[in-house]
Amino acid sequence: MSTVPSTFTADLKARRAPALGGFNLTALRLEVRRLLRNRRTVVITMVFPVVFYLLFGLHKSYSKLPAGHGNIAAFVMISLALYGAVFAATSGGALVSIERAQGWSRQLRLTPLSPPAYITMKVLTSLILGAGSVAVTFVVGRLTAEASMPGYLWIVTALCVWIGSLLFAAFGLFMGYLLPTENVMQLMSLILAVLSFAGGLFIPVSQFAPAVRDIAKWTPLYGLNQLVHTPLLGNGVDWTWVVNVLAWLIIFAAGATWRFRKDTARG
Amino acid sequence: MTISSATPEMRWSDAGGLQAIELHAVHKHFGSVQAVRGVDMTISPGEIVAILGPNGAGKTTTIDMILGLSQPTSGAVSVFGMQPRQAITKGLISAVMQTGGLLKDLTVGETVEYTASLFARRQTVHDVLSRAGIEGIADRRVGKCSGGEQQRLRFAMALVSDPELLALDEPTTGMDVEGRRSFWAAIRKDAEQGRTVLFATHYLEEADAYADRIILLRHGLVVADGTAAQIKAMAAGRTVRATLPGATEDMLRGIPGADTAEVRGETVLVHATDSDAVARYLLTNTAARDLEITARGIEEAFLALTGDETEPASGAPSTGALS
Structure with a gap:
């Protein structure tokens, strides 16, 4: 019979680190539940786009006018879905700020959760909420039977909006690490409303005064808004839209990385 | 296993x-x-x-x-x-x-x-x-x-x-x-x-x-x-208290391990770093009885050890945030 190891040394040997740096679906589920508990977040991501659509997309003189492969109602629906998805993405990232303020980030450093796993969880939380927002808006658009576009475009456009919102997950993370406040979302709501106007989500940029229009084209929602409408309009991609999205993605991601490094540097 | x-x-x-x-x-x-x-x-x-x-x-x-x-x-x-x-x-x-x-x-x-x-x-x-x-x-x-x-x-x-x-x-x-x-x-x-x-x-x-x-x-x-x-004990030592008629403070201070001594009628109080040695001496070499050994409270020990009388010249942190 082999020698009997002490429970202690055997115990130490049996200990291991969790897979995937601690990433797991239980924690992800709880993160989503937390976001859904925030009334402001739910109202802005799930209720606002629908209400705005009912107010400004339906039964207007322009609703049934053609727009590319579909009509204006579909165009408005896409804009509002983008607004909801972008807000959801920002909320997920901005949770970081609340967690830092409440000392949860420090608590997590006493667990095996690795920083990449933590960020992944935040981004996925954003995407899950964003998917809900886009789905609700599109389902209402479909049920009210005024928005019209070919069947495949419903899917393609929803995916474009959803994946495009990742740009604002990076923005949310950047702001989350930059602003150590529990009230970050109040500020974010304001900033996103301004960016949404500037990006043409509520009123087409073409209707702005020329001077305002020139400025609007540099704002971070402009390029993304143009791109998500491209499948519907079928008007081709302008390279400046792509540059706009990529440039802002680099700025947000670099900013988030910079603040994140500063935050996790173990002094 | x-x-x-x-x-x-x-x-x-x-x-x-x-x-x-x-x-x-x-x-x-x-x-x-x-x-x-x-x-x-x-x-x-x-x-x-x-x-x-x-x-x-x-x-x-x-x-x-x-x-x-x-x-x-x-x-x-x-x-x-x-x-x-x-x-x-x-x-x-x-x-x-x-x-x-x-x-x-x-x-x-x-x-x-x-x-x-x-x-x-x-x-x-x-x-x-x-x-x-x-x-x-x-x-x-x-x-x-x-x-x-x-x-x-x-x-x-x-x-x-x-x-x-x-x-x-x-x-x-x-x-x-x-x-x-x-x-x-x-x-x-x-x-x-x-x-x-x-x-x-x-x-x-x-x-x-x-x-x-x-x-x-x-x-x-x-x-x-x-x-x-x-x-x-380190900070404060202990106090050995006993009944010993006729003892003098000089004699008590001579006991190995004793630091200070006090005589109150028949009761003697010997303050010692090595209270065990003092107690052993009293019990084996004198007629002391009713022996009692008490330590100072940890509060006093703590104050004695952390008091600032031997404060280092420089570099001592003073902000509460570092506690």
């Missing part, structure tokens, strides 16, 4: 010289402030150790380095023979912090469930909640819990990975006497299974009552290390 019914003593008997915590010449500077100035510390598996010291002594700084939350400026820290971060990822260390570290919008049960989900080895949520005595408030939002309940929640979170080492940084700050007592009862009960416990405190009675060993920190240095009784 393992022995599952091992007692704590058996459990550690074959640790192979592996220490729970080892600090070698650890320094930690924050800019020009020297929070920790060369600490050596060895804590064996299964010990319950208090780090005692006034605010600014370097207690939290020391614990943060043991937990891997900060890195020493120089020197080495190891936990169970590994880097602190590695020990954390394996679930070997957990900690109960003084404040913060909780999300107000989760419930008590969800908080423990979340924490548990991050570890490879974990205990059931229900089990740790009941060990921390908060199974009744599992559905309550953290933001609605009292300070004491939140502290028990932190304790439950710390238990969830079944750690070998539990570190507590002033865990009962802000708790009332009853809350403190029941909190320590839970810790003590838990430690019976052989867990190593390290806690920082500036409550002297807490260190005295709950630790097997006290490490006294002052201005970032270990100034005393021993059992509560040793610490008290």
Whole structure:
């Protein structure tokens, strides 16, 4: 019979680190539940786009006018879905700020959760909420039977909006690490409303005064808004839209990385 | 194969010289402030150790380095023979912090469930909640819990990975006497299974009552290390009191080990660093009877050891934030 190891040394040997740096679906589920508990977040991501659509997309003189492969109602629906998805993405990232303020980030450093796993969880939380927002808006658009576009475009456009919102997950993370406040979302709501106007989500940029229009084209929602409408309009991609999205993605991601490094540097 | 019914003593008997915590010449500077100035510390598996010291002594700084939350400026820290971060990822260390570290919008049960989900080895949520005595408030939002309940929640979170080492940084700050007592009862009960416990405190009675060993920190240095009784004796010595008719103070001061003496009628009081030697002398060489040996309170010992009369010339931290 082999020698009997002490429970202690055997115990130490049996200990291991969790897979995937601690990433797991239980924690992800709880993160989503937390976001859904925030009334402001739910109202802005799930209720606002629908209400705005009912107010400004339906039964207007322009609703049934053609727009590319579909009509204006579909165009408005896409804009509002983008607004909801972008807000959801920002909320997920901005949770970081609340967690830092409440000392949860420090608590997590006493667990095996690795920083990449933590960020992944935040981004996925954003995407899950964003998917809900886009789905609700599109389902209402479909049920009210005024928005019209070919069947495949419903899917393609929803995916474009959803994946495009990742740009604002990076923005949310950047702001989350930059602003150590529990009230970050109040500020974010304001900033996103301004960016949404500037990006043409509520009123087409073409209707702005020329001077305002020139400025609007540099704002971070402009390029993304143009791109998500491209499948519907079928008007081709302008390279400046792509540059706009990529440039802002680099700025947000670099900013988030910079603040994140500063935050996790173990002094 | 393992022995599952091992007692704590058996459990550690074959640790192979592996220490729970080892600090070698650890320094930690924050800019020009020297929070920790060369600490050596060895804590064996299964010990319950208090780090005692006034605010600014370097207690939290020391614990943060043991937990891997900060890195020493120089020197080495190891936990169970590994880097602190590695020990954390394996679930070997957990900690109960003084404040913060909780999300107000989760419930008590969800908080423990979340924490548990991050570890490879974990205990059931229900089990740790009941060990921390908060199974009744599992559905309550953290933001609605009292300070004491939140502290028990932190304790439950710390238990969830079944750690070998539990570190507590002033865990009962802000708790009332009853809350403190029941909190320590839970810790003590838990430690019976052989867990190593390290806690920082500036409550002297807490260190005295709950630790097997006290490490006294002052201005970032270990100034005393021993059992509560040793610490008290070291600073204050003990007083030997006896009935001895006809004794003179000169004669008493001549006893080996005696420091000072006082005669009050037939009662003599001899203050001694080595009270055992004095007592032995009195009982074997004189007619002394009704012998009584008393130590000064740990409060006095603490003040004697941490008082500022031997204040180093420079570099002593003074900000409370470093405590």
